[in-house]
Amino acid sequence: MSTDRAGTPNRQGGTYVRHLSLVDYRSYTAVAVDLDPGPNVFVGPNGQGKTNLVEAIGYVSTLGSHRVATDAPLVRAGATRAVIRAAVVRDARELVVELEIVPGKANRARLNRSPVSRPRDVLGALRTVLFAPEDLALVRGDPSERRRFVDDLLVARSPRFAAVRADYDRVLKQRNALLRTAASARRASRGTSGGDLRTLEVWDGHLATHGAELLAGRLEVLGALEPYVAKAYDAVSAGKGRTRLAYRSSTHGDAVSDTPEPVAERPEFNVDVPTLTQHILSALAEARSQEIERGITLVGPHRDDVVLWLGELPAKGYASHGEGWSYALALRLGSYELLSADGGEPVLILDDVFAELDSQRRERLAALVGDASQVLVTAAVAEDVPPALQGARFEVAAGEVTRV
Incomplete structure (x- = not known):
């Protein structure tokens, strides 16, 4: 994590998502979640909607999904549009970002309830770094995976x-x-x-x-x-x-x-x-x-x-x-550190990654990210998440998110 010259964790400029609400997004008809700074852990069986939550937050940051190339799958079956609203706190100031996803038409965006001319005008309001099982493709996949990684990081630094x-x-x-x-x-x-x-x-x-x-x-x-x-x-x-x-x-x-x-x-x-x-x-x-x-x-x-x-x-x-996983993780952690060094710590998202890591890598990862301003973690089993990241906990099942 970012440190000062003495090596002490430095959270100045840290960002976190205080509130997320979704309407007709993926599996959710409607859901609203209040989040905390520090670790937030979403636990539930596979297929219950954990990744949908963090994917939506990532979408606010990049205007794209880490799982699909087009917007159509993001809209709940039978609905004509999806809406994402996120209240983002940065330097003690809150900014509300609202995105309306309409397949086949131009998407729309608002900042603090005021329309913007283009959705990409909201880029920079929230910066995230997301690590997911798909990231192994950064090491083993086609050049397009690495080009997208570099370009997304480039846009995150300079919208x-x-x-x-x-x-x-x-x-x-x-x-x-x-x-x-x-x-x-x-x-x-x-x-x-x-x-x-x-x-x-x-x-x-x-x-x-x-x-x-x-x-x-x-x-x-x-x-x-x-x-x-x-x-x-x-x-x-x-x-x-x-x-x-x-x-x-x-x-x-x-x-x-x-x-x-x-x-x-x-x-x-x-x-x-x-x-x-x-x-x-x-x-x-x-x-x-x-x-x-x-x-x-x-x-x-x-x-x-x-x-x-x-x-x-x-x-x-x-x-x-194992080396491929370590390399993919290093690319994401390196991105996190670079964005933090630029000013303004991003939100770190770990989507279902602990099940893919051995116990030693789990502990090392937890030690590296435990002091982040906000870490969002998804896991099928709570025991997969190291104690250092056991902060606010939510159970996700049957389209509902419950704080426990």
Whole structure:
């Protein structure tokens, strides 16, 4: 947890969710829960709605779910919309965030009962770090899992990057549509024509502009995150292993490294936005014929990866099951420490993770997070939760949440 220079836990700037209410969210017709600072433990059999509660809090923070890619599953079957309301206390001031999720339509948001123009305007009101069993995919899964992890952390630190990411995704979609049309025209004419590509250079410029800004943000956040991940892994694994983060770029080789050297010590991770823009434009020009043939954008931040090194080997494919869990946990704990160091301790969410950890890792995790401003824990069995995290306790069953 964040400490002052003397090593004493420091909760200044800590944030907690004081109240959560849900309407037609997942399994809940309606539910309201008052929460405490410090540990809050939700206990109940699987399938009773524990994860739905913490997922909703995570949604307030990120405008996305850690379990599904779209909003439709978040709305209770038979309902047309879902509503999440959260009262967030930060620096002794309370802010009420309300989100209305409407599948197939634009979602709506309010801050302190006043509408905002876009839901992403609420980003920054609540910051969370959520660790769940799905996080093993950060180590073992596809590059998209690691890209999302880095981008979510980037937005948590600087909410303006939500717009950068949205702009990049919009341009990428338009450029891919143009390339698909060209590829189809080329196949129809048996290779004699590539279709109308007069606007492709314009889209190249937009993709490079937004992509360079996103790439620069990713590199900066990885450089800041790496020492916190190394420290967290050392603590969780009891000193058994050394972590390094590397960024594998699809747009250039020399400017972004893929070697197990610390990010912060590599000057290529300080490449500026104009230089990155030129790298992307050059890569797009080089890949032009391939892209037209295949009808898809082959270079850009959407094709990049973060390589997680453990010792001298990449964790993916070489880390054991226990090492993979320790690495995934270190990524989340490192994120927590980084956000805390930025100012304003986030809410820490541990969703059904203690059942996946051995007893030693459970105790180490509890020792690391026990002094957090707020920790939300879900567990099927209360005994799985270490005593250090046995704070406010709630039983969850049959759509009801009862404080005990």
